[in-house]
Amino acid sequence: MLGSRISESERCRLDRRAPPGVRLRVSMVECPAMPKGRIPRDRRRTRVTRLGLLTVGQTARVLGMSPSTLRLWENVGLVSPARSDGRYRLYSPELLDVLKRIKYLRDVKLLNLPGIREMLGKPAVSQPANGARPTDLGRKLRVLRKKRGLGVVEAAKRAKISAGFLSAIELSKANPSVATLQRLTATYGTTVLNFYDTRKQSNRLIRLKERRVIRTQSGVTMELLSAGARQLQSMIFRVQPGGGSGGSYSHQGEEFIYMMEGTLELWLDELESHTLRAGDSFWFESTVGHRWHNPSTLEAVLIWINTPPTF
Known part of the structure; x- marks a missing residue:
């Protein structure tokens, strides 16, 4: 009955997937040997998934679009997926959030590629934002x-x-x-703001033109308001539609939020959900996981x- 339901190639595939030293013998013909050093595609995908990364095909299915569109966005510089040893594109959860935002800007806001690039805070592919250069971030993290x-x-x-x-x-x-940047800096015994050069800012008065800006690919811009303060850290956050922290994080201290414009959804320990709107204020302990x-x-x-x- 088994032989009447599956093809010869499928029988060979079943034989190859058997544990070492075991042959299922479902194939009636001699199966071609698997090339040495080559890992079956389904096993490669399983290993990648366990690392928390997605292939281009998996990412396309999650977003409901074609892999060719993802490659186009990469070619025009909107995203930069990692590469496996075999040069396969790998998409992290953080990059998936960026892709969701790009899709939103294209499908809902009806923006073209230049418009999407501007909304992402990337006026030019190679132009750095104020503060640390994006290309320096990886090097500094490696040194730390x-x-x-x-x-x-x-x-x-x-x-x-994942490693x-x-x-x-x-x-x-x-x-x-x-969230990822905060967890990494905490692991290395420092904070996010220490990655950005604030030495030229005065301790008390910061002019608008002197304000340092941190931009992320997840649609978040952070403007530093108190570079010289020792007991507090104040910033203006600008969060684009669909943008966010990209995950949960926690640290020592307390936090206060005052909403100036728009809407923000905040989760605490995945147990509390709060929707903040213009004019609202909110306080919580930083030790509580928040996204x-x-x-x-x-x-x-x-x-x-x-x-x-x-932070």
């Missing part, structure tokens, strides 16, 4: 990791990401979300204060 005496696997484990994704970040082939997201079609603008400056 080595100073702490951590290997890639151990550092990734502590930051709750492959951390390697891609250090090689500037992938960009971390706000956030802009669910609306308008930019969210908020003042975010941490004390002490542990």
Whole structure:
């Protein structure tokens, strides 16, 4: 009955997937040997999935679009997926959030590629934002990791990401979300703001033109308001539609949010969900795991204060 339902090639595939030393003998013909050193495609995909990364085909299915569209967005510089040893494209959860936002800007806001690039905060592919250059971020993270005496696997484990994704970040082939960057800096005993040059800012007065800006690929812009303060950290967050933290994170201290414009959804320990709108204020302990997201079609603008400056 088995032989009447499956093809000869399928029988061979079943034989190859049997445990070492075991033959299922479902095939009636001699199956061609698997090339040495080659891992079956389904096993490669399983291994990649276990690392928290998706292939281009898997990512396309999640987003409901074609792989060719994903390749186009890569070719025009909107995204930069990591590559496996076999040069397969690999998409992290953080990059998936960016792709969802690009799809939203294309399908809902009806923006063309230049418009999408502008909304992502990337006026030119090679032009850096104020503060640290994006290409420096991976190098600085690698230096910090080595100073702490951590290997890639151990550092990734502590930051709750895959080793492959951390390697891609250090090689500037992938960009971390706000949550991932915070967890990495905490692992290395520093904070996010220490990655950006604030030495030229005065301790008390910061002019608008002096304000340092941090941009991420997940639709978030952070403007530093208090570079010289020792006991607090204040910023203006601008969160584009569909943008957010890209995951949950926690640290020491307390936080205060004042909503200036738009809407922000905030989750605490995955148990509480709060929707903040213009005029609302919110306080919580930083030790509680928190993630956030802009669910609306308008930019969210908020003042975010941490004390002490542990973000």
